[in-house]
Amino acid sequence: MNRILAQCGKELNQFRRDRLTVALAFVLPLAVLLIYGYAIRLEAKNIPLSIQDFDNSPLSRTYVERLFATNQFVPAPLLGTVPTAPLDRGIAKATVIIPPDFQRQVTAHKPVTVQALVDGTDVNNARVIQNGLRAATQFFLRSSGLLPPQAQSPIEAQVRLWFNPGRQESLYIVPGIFGVILWVFPSMLAAIALVREKEQGTIVQVYASDLSAMAWLLGKELAYLVVGLGEALVVLTVATILFGLRFRGDPTVFIVGLVIYLGAAVAFGLFIGARTGNQTGAVQGTAIAGFLTALLLSGFIYRIENIPFPLSFLSNVIPARYFIEITRDAFVRGTGWPGVWYAPLAIGAIGAFFFRLATRILHRMQFTD
């Protein structure tokens, strides 16, 4: 035990002396937090919408006014007579075409169809726009008294959004960023530290000493767990201040989960470090394997259920996925242990697996007498 602690102390000393690494360990996570935290918003607001009103009657103008009344859309110029032109140029995301006899047909109680051309490139917002246009049309019918009394639907949905009634996207994105940052950076630092000893040849001393591979790795694990906790503290403090995140309910799941998660991240880094021969490879390995999986297969951006078959299997063994469930619960839902009890277990199992692999690789290299 003393040896592990001594190793840990030595490791922390080395870390502290390398200015560049210290800067990267704390500046990069913050940079990522700020950029992701502010720039990832999925739902477009102020969608540019252009109108081609062939009718130009009082009723059609009321309709247009209603479309813009929800503040979801902002007017965009049509540019000429081709309704697809603003979409081609990207200055509008949708064009609504009102037919020439709009008012006449409506007053004659004949059904009219208004055409909407929607830019389907951004699939998510195409759906948002479709919903918005339909809702605005309903609103127009209702507010202009055009709905016959029996058209009022007898069933009314009272929708309540739980946990995040204002639908703030930052409450979804920022807890997810914790999962990405606290996986990528601790593992990268640990991988660099291990590989550096290989590059500088100091690892041979360890092989020759009677310190076991396990004890040596545990020392490193502990040291970078401490560094990771420091990173977590900085990132969480800044996120609390800037994005107004607060613990909802019991924070113990989060605290337990955080320590296990950081431990797993460091173990993953040690594994990559044990596998690769140079620092560039180690950084690239953790960056590609860590960043890509934590970003794309963890449910950070879109629902994890949407990941198709072979990849969905992989997403089950991505620790970030479980940790993001913990953070979203801790900062938004607030259910605590009954909701995510399994997540720390899953992360712990995956972390132990990586640690075991790392010790096996190094154990094989150790001199035996």
Next chain:
Amino acid sequence: MSLLRALTQSRLWALILKEIRQILRNRQIIFLLLFPPTIQLLVFGLALNPAVNHLSLGVTDYSRSPDSREFVASLVANDVFEIASFQPSVAELGQEVRTGQISTGLVIPPDFAENLAMGKPVDVQVLIDGVDANTAGIASGYIQQTINRYGQSLRDLPALPVDIAVRFLYNPGLLSSWFFVPGVIGVVLTLTGSLVSSTTVIREKDVGTLEQLLMTPAMGWEILAAKIAPLFVVLMGDVLLASALGRFVFGLPFRGNYFLFLALSGVYIFVCIGIGILLATISRTQQQVVLTSFFFNVPLIQLSGAIAPIESMPPFFRVLSFFDPLRHYVTIARSLILKGTSFAVLWPEVLTLLVFAALFLGVSIRLFRAQLA
């Protein structure tokens, strides 16, 4: 012919051949050129999917009538919702939402059937887990529309006085990969291009062969041109690889002029090479290159609109994104691949991209040469 001979006998040509041989011999670079781009394109294209379907729906039906059952059946008819469980009471339903087992809950009141029969309005309660704000928004829109339509269908009405028919242009099937893959082609070029070009430059710095090169009679510009030309060629190979994957794995339509796409991708590659040389100039070792590349690549990618739409960013970041060369390339790629836009419409973006290419390449070459002197 004599021009060709002059070229093949020139010093520049000899240097280019040397560079090409160096690249081909470097396993790491060949690996970097082929493996990460393929994986990134496939994972981005397959894993990122904003679809809102098969949302798990829990039902508490206090009415337990044929009417209420028919109502529930109508909600799950279009695959947006999928019944996950029936719960005896609201408390249990709420607990399921809280523990994340279901994302939507529906509560049907006991007097549902009676009130409907008597023509009285009925309120049903819908609980939606709002943690995923985006999905929750779309889901709540869907459920309200579906319930409305079902309600109206109960009273045989004439058609609605005004209906809106929505047609999706460019991507009528709303395939999410069509949105992401053209953007990710740009992301892949940025990551691979900057990394590969910085690696080839820094290696000579690392090993010290750069000094040897400088001792030869070759001019500074010749050394650099000889470095850039083969990089350009291998990165164009990546463009071909990426567009082949896009075409044959994801079925991208490539509606615009493909040669224009290649030419503009070529312009963007110069931007990436510029970033790579810049990285190699400000770093001393390969490891530093990889770490500092984070500082460039994360904002470059995030502000480009390749992953999250630019329109939804806060105003400050929207303005900032104009200074992101990748943003302009992503716009061009999406326009040419999905929309089939012509050059006449695209030229402002093309011009911006050219300016960026000249700027990045110019600045990085100047810094690099200053460092050599």
